[in-house]
Amino acid sequence: QVQLVESGGGLVQAGGSLRLSCAAAGDPFSSYFMGWFRQAPGKEREFVSAISWSGGRSYYAESVRGRFTISRDNTKNTGNLQMNSLKPEDTAVYYCAAARSPMLIWEYGSTSKYDYWGQGTQVTVSS
Secondary structure, three states, rough: EEEEEOOEEEEEEOOOOOOEEEEEEOOOOOOEEEEEEEEEOOOOOOOOOOOEEOOOOEEOOOOOOEEEEEEEEEEEEEEEEEOOOOOOOHHHEEEEEEEEOOHHHOOOOOOOOEEOOOOOOEEEEEE
């Protein structure tokens, strides 16, 4: 199993940037497909981005494509989400998640496919 801890959240003005990190401990991080999700108050948790085990393939929700960049460093057991051109609608608690089993491409955005979750980090974008 793996334990995940997010960091890097905070308050930023619209148009600004933040870089979230996800530190993993336990099993080798390279054993897990990694995703980022977010949850705004009163809303369901939604998919943001995902990256394959080696980091060779990445996937994005349409709402963040072109503004966010996901990456991972398996040698350091970390994953990152670079968020640029932030908008007030990006305000949410952001979670990193890890999945051990292979998924079909349309499953990457399904929370039920991920086995481990971090505690979340708050991102607030002011207008």
